[in-house]
Amino acid sequence: MTSTDVTETGVTESAATPLLEARELTRHFRVGRGFGRQMLHAVDEVNFTIGRQEIVALAGESGSGKSTIARLLAGVYKPTSGEILYQGRSTSTYRSRKDQLAYRGDVPMVFQDPFSSLNPAFRVSHGVLRSLKLHRPELSRAERFEEAERVIEAVGLSPAGDIMNRYPYELSGGQRQRIGFAQALAHKPKLILADEPVSMLDVSIRIGLLNLMAELRETQGVSFLYITHDIASARYVADRLMIMYAGHVVETGPTESVLQNPKHPYTDLLLGAVPDPRAPLSTGIEGDTGEPPKVIDPTPGCRFRWRCPLAIDRCHSETPLLRVLGKNHEAACHVAEPDAN
Amino acid sequence: MPDQLLEVRDLTVEYDTGDRPVVAVDRVDLDVHAGEFVGVVGESGCGKSTLLFAIAQLLSSPAAITGGTVRFQGQDLVTMTEKKLSALRWRDFSVVMQSAMNALNPVKSIGAQFRDTIRAHDEPVADERPAEVLRLVGIDPIHLNSYPHQLSGGMRQRAMIAMALLFTPDLIIMDEPTSALDVVAQRSLMVQIKELQKQLGFAVIFVTHDMSLVSHFSDKLVVMYAGQVVEFGDTRAVFDAPQHPYSAGLLDAFPSIRGPKVPLTGIPGTPPNLASPPPGCRFQPRCPKAFEDCPKIEPELYQVGAVQARCLLNVKEPVQERTS
C-alpha cells in the first residue's frame, strides 16, 4: 500500500491549501521487550484534511487509533512515517523552539478526562495563564489575568474572577471541561484537537459543551478535530465525519452523507448499534460480539474482514484503499458500490 | 409465587462521612414483578448503585440503610440475618456489577469462581451447569480454565451474566453492565440479555446512566435524581410524555442520528451535592420551569396519567398510600 494517488484525488479538489493535512500518517508502537518484540499498528497510512472553520468528527471503536491521531497532530508522538502539513508546511521542518511554540499555540488540545486534565496542585487558572505566557509573551502580567478572565467567561463560566481562583476539585466535571476549552482558546488557536471532550460527562451537561464548540467555531473561527465514539453527537456538531477501524480510516465524507448512506460495512454496523429512543430497534450483524481487534503485526487484507458479512476473497489478500464513492464521500472497501448519481 | 417479586418501600441509605451524613438514597419506592425488566436511569452520583446494593444488602460501612424495607418474595431482606440472606443470594436473586474486570476475582479461574459459588449453596447443581450457562451467553466453556485477565472486556461481562444465571434466579440486578463496552459490543450484549430474559423468565433491574440504552429493552423506567425517584412508569409512557422537567431535559439532551437536526439545550447547571441538597425540590436550581413554591415545598411522587412524577407542577392528586 504505497501508492500516493489517493492524496491527489483526495485533496486537490479544494483550491486553497487546507488548514491541516495528514499524509500517509503512520504510527506504530513496540509492544513487549527483548525477544518478543512486536509492532502494534495504531495508525496506518492515514490521509485526511481539516479545513478552516471546519469541524471534523473522528469516530470509531475503542482502540481504533483515534487518540493516537490526536496525539500525533498535537506533537506528543512523533509519526513513524508520513507527515503533517500545517498551512502547507510540514511540521517536521520545525526546528526552532519558536516554530514549535507557534504550532502548539495554533493547535491546542482538549482532553477526554476533565478529572485528570487539570493539575490538582494548582488553581484552575494555572493552565490558562501558562498558555498565555508561552504563546502571547507580549502580554503583561495584568493583561494575562484580564485575558484569562475573558476566555473563561467566553466558555460560559462566570463570575470568571471567582472560578479562576478555585482548585480543580472545587469544580464540577462540566466546569472543568470548560476550563479545558478555555485553556485551548487562550492563545487564539486555529484548530482545537478535542479528544472525546464530553464522553466523561453526564448527558445533561454534554449538550452544553457541544453547543459551545459550535459557538466557538462561529465566533472565533476555529476548526475542530472532534474525536468521539458517539456518532449522534458527531452528527450534532460536525461537518464531516471520518470513521476509523483498526488504525485505518475506512470511510469519510460529509456527516449527513455518511449517516444516510454508509458505504463501509463497519459504518453500517456502528450506526446500527447506536441506541436511539426515537427510532425503532434496528438489527445488527447476527452473532457479532463487538470484539475489537488488536492490530499487532498485521498481514495485508481488510482489517474488518473477520467480522464482515460481505467479505470476499480479495478482502483477505489486499488492503482496500479509500475510494471516492460519492460527493466528497470516500470508503475503503472492495465491495462497496459507488453512488448511482 | 406472588406476582409481586420485589417491593421496596421508603428505602433510605446514608453514608457516614464524619460531619454530615450523605443521604444517597432517599425514601425510594420500587416494585418489580416477576419477569419484568425495570430500567433505573440517572446521572452519575445520583445513588443508583447505592440503591442496588441496598436492595441486595451489599452495603458496607460507611454506608448503611437507615430506613425502609426491601421485601423480596414476601420476606424483608433488611432485617434478615446474614445466614438466611446467604441462602437466598444467588439462588433467588443475583447481581451483575458495573465492571466485570473488578468484579471477578483476578487470581481465580472462572471455573473456580463458579465452583466457589456452587459450594456456598447446597443447591443441587449438575456438573456441566457452568459450561451450560457459559454457552448460553456465547462463551466457549473452554474458558472455565481461563483467568479474568485473559478474557476481553465483553467476554468478562458475559461471563458475569453467565454466573448470575447459575441457579436460574428470579431476579437479576444489573449495575451498568455495558458501560465499559464499545457501542457495538454494548448493543450485542443488550440484545442477548433481553433474549435470555425472554427465554428464562427472570426479572431484571437494570441500572444505567444512558437513557436511550434502555429505551428499547425495559418495561418500566425509574428516573432518579439526587437520591430520589423523580419519575416512574412504563418506559414508552415516560419517553412519549415525560412528566418531570428533569426527564424531559434528559430526553432533550440526546441528539439523534436520524430525523431532522434540531438544536438541543441540555440542562444547565450541575447536580447537587448530596451532603447539602438544595431546599424544596432538589431539581429546582436547574429547572427551567421552576416557580416560587419549588424551593419551599418538597414535592412527593404524584400520579400523572400513566406515570408518577415528583414535581409540583403536577399537584393534582397525591399518590395513594399503598398497602403492602
Next chain:
Amino acid sequence: GCGGGDKPIGDAASSNPSSSAGKGGGGTGQYKKGGTVTIANVGGQTWPCQFNPFNPAVNQVALGFVYEPLTFVNVLKAGATTPMLATGFAWSPKKDSIVFTIRDGVKWSDGQPFTADDVVYTFTRMKEQPALDLYSLWTGAGLTSVTAAGNKVTLKFKAAAEPYFFNFANQVGIVPKHIWSTGEAASKPATWTNTKPIGTGPFTVESCSGNNISYVANGNYWQPGKPYVEKVQYPAYLDNNPANLDLASGKAQWGGQYIPNIDNFYKSKSPENNYWFPPTANVALVPNNDPSRPATSKLEVRQAIAYALDREQISKIGESGYQPAANQTGVVTPTFDKYFDKDALTAAGYDKPNLDKAKQLLQTAGYSESNPLKLNVITVTGYTDWDASLAVVKQQLAKVGIELTVQDLQQQSYNQKLYTGDYDLAYSSLSGGPTPYYELRQLLYSKNTAPIGKQANSNYSRYQNPEVDKLFDQYAAADEATQVKLIKQISSYMIKDVPIIPTTESVDWYQYNTKDLEGWPTQDDPYAQPAPYNIPDVGQVLTNLYSKSAQK
C-alpha cells in the same frame, strides 16, 4: 621434691613452685583433690575451640592450662623465677648464651615422656616457621642456635640477651615433638587448630564448645598431688554485664573484669567476694615530642602539664581509686619500689602539683591568657575510665590556662594516629614486664620509634636521646645491682625531659571468691599476676587453688 632454680634473676625469694602459696611444706599431696573453679573473663566471642599455643588469638586458653614454659617469671615480684619444665638455668658470663636443665620425669598428657628434644624442637620450629616466633626471638633477640645435650638445652645469642629471658623462658610454651612433627601440625603449625591439645600442664581439655571450655586435672601432671582443683570451667562471655553478674553471684569465682562501682556491685554482695588490682604499668599522657608539633615538642609545655596534674585526683575520680596514681619517674610503685628514686622526684618538685610553676613555664613557652595553649588529646572510644580521667585532666589543665579538647576515636583510628604520630597528646598505656626496664624501653628507646607518618613499634612519643639509648644497651649484660642503677638513671631522664607524663598505673583486674576456693594470689602473697588473662601466670594460680569443701 622439686628443685629450685640455679640462678634466679632478681629477687630469688621463691624458687619452688609449690612453696609460693607461702603455706610452707614441699607441697606433696598437701591438699585433697576436688572442686571446680569457674572463670569469668570476657572474650567477646564464642570459643573457637583451638588450643594452638602459637596462635596469639587463642593462646590465652592454652598456655598455663595445657602448655607450660621452661621457667615462670613473676612480674609482681620483680622477675622472681620459678622453675617449671626446666629445673634451672645458667647464663654465660656475657649473657649471650643460656643453659637450661630439663626436668626429669615429666610426662605429656598422652603418657609420652617429655625430653630436651621437645624443647629444641619447639624453638627450632620457630626458626623454620617465622609465624610461630611471636616474640621475634630468632629475628629480633638474636637467637642463633638451640641445641640439646642430655638434659641440657643451650640457647645461643648474638649478643647479651637477658631482657629476652622473660619471653623465651616464660612466654614460650613447650610443645610435644611427637605430635607436632606429623600431619597438619607439621605442615602448617601456625594455623593448625589443635583441638585436642597434648601438653605438660596441670589440665587437659575435657570438652570444648562455643559456649564453654571444660578442663580436667591432668592425671600425669609432674607436680605431685597437683592440681588440687579437679575441674576448670571457662565459659565464653560476650559482654561484661553477664560476666560481672556471675562474679557477683558467686557462680564464677575468678574474674578478670572491670566492674564499675565494684564495692557496691560486687564486694557488698558477699563477704567472700574479694578483689585486688595490682599495678603493672603506667597509663600516661603521651606528648608528641617530634619537632613538627610546635607545642608538645617544647620541654616547657610538657613540664607545665606534668606540674599541673594532680594525679591523686585523677586516680580517685577518674579511676574510682582502682588505679593508683603514677609518678613522673615512670616506675610503677609499689610493684617496682626497688627501682623507684623518690628523692629525685621530690627534688624536681613532681611529687605534688605545682600550678604556679606550670603557669610560669607556660609563660616562658610564650603562652598567655590572650594566647592560650590549645591542645587536643586522643583517646579510645569505650574506655569509660579514660574518659573520666581525661575529664579531670581537662579541668586541672584549665586551671593553668591550657584548653584541652578530648577526642574520642574508634580503636582503629586511634591506633592509626598513635602509631604514625598524628596527634598532640594521646592517652595511652603499654604493657609492663618483670622490671621497669621493659616498659621504659618500649617508651623511650629510639629503635622503637619511627619518623612521623611511619608506624612506630612502641615509642609513639618519638623521644630520641642517644644517652638514654646507651643506658638501655648496657642493661642487658649488667648484673642486678647495676640494672637497678641503670633504671634509676633512665628515670631521671623521665624527670628531666618529660617525654611521657604518667597519670595513673594500669592494673590487673582481678576478682576472686573464697567461699569454696583458697590459695588465691593476694597482695600479701603475690605469687603470680592474678588476672586469668595473664599467661602463663594462670597456670601458677590454678596449681595453687584448692577446694575447701574437698578437704573435709
Next chain:
Amino acid sequence: MSAVVAGASAPVASATRRPRGGLFRAILRNRKAVVGAVLLFLFILLAAFPGLFVPGAHHDPQAIGDLPLQKPSGAHWLGTTGLGQDVYAQLIYSTRESLVIAVVAGLGATILSVIIGVSAAYLGGFADDGLSMLTDIFLVLPTFPLIIVLATYAGKGNLTVIIIVLILTGWSYGARQMRAQAMSLRNRDFLESARVRGERRSYIIVVEVLPTMISLIVANFLGAALYSVLTAAGLQFLGLGDPSSLSWGTMLYWAQNQGALVNGLPAWALSPGLAVALLGVSFALLNYAFDEISNPALRPVRRRRARSAS
C-alpha cells in the same frame, strides 16, 4: 519498620488531591495526627531550648559529678551516670542531636529519592533501567550491616558521617515509590496538557509534577526520618557513633557499657530509648495519619448498626 509503615501509601488519585488550606484542618481532625504533631512539637521545643527544661544545677549535662551511679532522686531526677553526670539533663540536651539526625537525614534521603525516582520515571529507557536497578540493589543490600561497616571505618563516627551514611542507605525505598508515582503521573492528562501547551521538560518535572507528589514526598520524609532515628540510635547504641556526643543513642551506649541495668538503674538504661521510641512514634503516627488523610478509605470508621431503624 519505616518501610512497612510507608508501604501503605495512598493511591495516586486521592494522594494528589490537595484540599485548599485543608491540610492543617485535616491534621487537626485526625487524632493520630494530633498526637504525633504534639509529640514532635514537644521534641522540637526541647531541642531548641533545652535549658528551659533543666534545673539550673545541671545545665552542663556533661559535667562530671562526684556521685556516680545514683538512683533517681530529687537532685537527680533520673539518677546519675557512671561519671556522675545528671541523666535527666543529658536526656534533654540529647534531643537536639537526635532530632537533627532525623530531620537532616530524612530530608537528604527524601531529596535523593525524589531525584532518582522521578528522573528514572521521566528519562525512561536505559536511564530508567539503570536507575531502577541501582534502586533495587540498594533496596536489597542489607543496609544496616553496610552502615555498621561504613560507620566503623569512616573514622570518627561523627554526626556528618552518620547522616551521610543514613542518607546513602535510606533513599532506595522512597525512590521506588517516587518512580512508581511519577510513572503513573507520566501519562496523566494534565501533564500531557502541559506538554501540548509547549512547556519544557524541566518545567514540567519541577513545576507540574513535584507539587502533585507532595503528599508522597511528605510521607516519605516521615518514613525516612523514622528510619534515621531508629538506625542512628542503633548505631550509637553499638558504640559506632561519637561517644562523647550528646544523643540518646550514645546515652544508651554508656548505660549499657556501665551496666545500668545490672546496677539497678533502669531509669538510665531505659529513658533514652523511650525518648527514641517516642520520637519514632511521633513520626510513625504522622506518617500513618498522613496516609489516612490522603486515602480516606483507611480512616477509622464507626461501625454503625446497619439496620437500626426499619
Next chain:
Amino acid sequence: MRYLIRRLGFFVLTLWAAMTLNFFIPRMMPGSPEEALRQRLSKGGAVVTPEQLRTVLAEFGFDPGQNLMLQYVEYLRSMVTGHWGVSIGSSLGSPVTTLIGDALPWTLGLVGISTVLAFVLGTLIGTVAGWRRGGLIDGIVPPVFIVTSALPYFWVALLLISLFAIGSDPILPNDFNYDQGLTPAFTGEFVWSVIKHGILPAATILITAVGGWILTMRNNMVTTLAEDYVRMARAKGIPGRKIMFGYAGRNAFLPNLSGFAMSLGFVISGTILVEYVFNYPGLGYMFYNATVSTDYPLLQALFLLVTLAVLICVLLCDFAVFLLDPRARTKG
C-alpha cells in the same frame, strides 16, 4: 523466560555490587587487621612487632602488601568458589565456614523463626482487623501497632530484660543461647535451656516486627475489601470466612509478599541489635564482632551470606507471587 533471565541478571548484579562494596569499603577506611590484632595481643602482656604480626597474618592468608586489584580478583574468585579463608580477627585461624556454620543454626532458629512468625501472625491479625472494619480489634490495632512498629529493637530488648531478666534469680535468662554448663545434645534439659534463652530475643523481634505487618496487611485488606469482587463474593452468598481468606485476604496478601522479601534487609539490621543486646552468638553478633576486629574474611563471607539470603528470599517471593497470581504468570 525473559522474566527469568531478567531476575537472574538482577540477582547476579546485586550480588556483585554487594561483594564489591564489601571488599572496597573496609579497605578504603583507616585501620587494618594488623592493628586490630596488635591491639588484642597487648592485653596478654606480649609485645609483638608489626613485622612479626604481618608474618603471622600472612600465614593466615592475609597479605596486605599485595596489589589491591589482584586482591579483589582473588577475593571474587574465592567468594564464588566457597573458599572463604580463615578468620583473621578475634577467632584468628578458625575457618570462616566453621565459624559461620556454628552460628548459622542459632540465627536461623531464632531470627528465622521469629521473623516468619511475625510475618504470619501480623498478616493474620491484619487480615482479621481489616475484615472487621470498625470492630473492636480494628479499633485497637492501628494505634497500638503504629507505636510498636516505631520502637527501637534494642530498647524493647532492654525493656524486656529489665522486666524479666534482672536480679539475682531472674525469670528468664538474657544472655547466650543456652546455659553455659550444658553440652549440646538432644536432651530435655538442653532443649528447654535453648528455648528459655530464646524467649526474650524472639519476643523482641516479634514485638517490633509484627506491627508493620499488621498495619500493611490491614490497609491492604481495607483497600481490597472495597473491590467489587469482594462485594460480588458476598452477593454470591459465599460464607464470610471464605471471603475473608480466599478472596480479600489472598489478594491483599500478594503485595505484602514482595514487601516481605524487600524488608528482609531491615529485619537483618534488627537482628544484629537483638543478638548484640542478648549476646546471642548468631550471625548478627558475629557480624558486629567481625567489624570491630577488622576481620575481612569473616566480614566478607557474612556480607555475602546475608545478601545472598535476602536475594534468595526475594526470588522465592517472586516465585510465590508468580504461583499465586495468574496475572504475574502471563505477564512474565
